[in-house]
Amino acid sequence: MSAPPDLLEHLDAVRRLAGHRPLGLFVDIDGTIAPIAPTPEQATVSPAIQRSLAALSRDATVVALTGRDTASARRVVGVAEIAYAGNHGMEWWEDGAATLEPLVQPYIERIHRLAVHLGAALADEPGVLAGVLLEDKGPSLAIHYRLAADPAAVRERILALLAGPGGAGGFPLREGKMLIEVLPPVALNKGTAIARTVERRALASVLVLGDDTTDVDAFEAVRELRARGALEALAVAVSSGDAPEALLAAADYRLADPAAVETLLTWLAGEMAGGTPS
Ligand SMILES: [Mg+2]
Structure with a gap:
């Protein structure tokens, strides 16, 4: 199967997406904004990504969407300004408050x-x-x-x-x-987490980045929303060659690794702050 094109060679697609505001940016943590570490405790997010996420939160809805619980996610990402959807969207931390989906x-x-x-x-x-x-x-x-x-x-x-x-x-x-x-036997996943945020924040566009099987739910959800004409969306697989086939199949673009994600987010933060919405 051919891999999707490299997003850093197609930044115009992100520029077009960011012209549809409000924009929602959903980033997985491990393997996406943090290199995979030997243990979950050892994962770290670079200062450049931390700065970009904080800056983007002024112009976009930014959510760290992860399998970690929100306490662990907040500790690793270390950016107070953004929202966190933990446990694949079963648990939230936003606007200073932690909530658990009652279903779980x-x-x-x-x-x-x-x-x-x-x-x-x-x-x-x-x-x-x-x-x-x-x-x-x-x-x-x-x-x-x-x-x-x-x-x-x-x-x-x-x-x-x-x-x-x-x-x-x-x-x-x-x-x-x-x-x-x-997992508990409930129909909650990264895709339902995105759909919830799209509705609550009335998002016009979504950019979602992930590297593993649970991110396929997120990619499929945004493709469905896009197919219905509900919003503009791009799904980006972070892959250095070990991404699941299903993830690549559901992705519009790819980025090589968290370093490439850092390059994208740094560029996008500048674009959002300085660019004029269309
Ligand atoms: Mg991951």
Whole structure:
């Protein structure tokens, strides 16, 4: 499959998009504005991206749209001026207030029990499951195995535990880069998060950037809104060669890595501040 064109060679497309205001900018965090790190705690966002996001928030609705919980997202991104949609849009931090989508509330205790159960399995099988990190994010659970010596074997073992007694019990599983997530059985995702923001902020255009499987929901949502004539939109896959096929297939353009995202956001902040809306 051919990769979508490089957005840095087609900045006119972004200029045209930004002429339709209000603009919404939705950025995933890990792998998009922050290089993938060995552990979630080690991820960082560059000062240039922080400055650009803060500047863009004066002229656009800026949302960090992530699988992280909002507390972790705010700590890593470190920009107070923007909004945060955590847990794939199940949790929000905007205008100084944290909110949880009511639909997910009934599942938090169950997810926590699963985290405790898997934590016990990690303690019981320290040789097999060494390097596995559990992240209890409230309404969802992330199991990271990037640091495992044999990631493929560890992935199989985790999937077996999730399928067994005390496991995920039919809750939806989703896999990302060196990551398995257990999600509550609700129809909320990055796509519904964008649709909610488009409606609440009456957005005329949307630019969305992401690098992994959960971003496909976001890309498909904006394509649908665009197809209905509801707004102008561009979906951008951040890919240094390891992006999921489905993400590339749903993207209009690509950027090579978070450094290319930094270049785009720096340019766009200048464009939005100095340009004249059409
Ligand atoms: Mg990501």
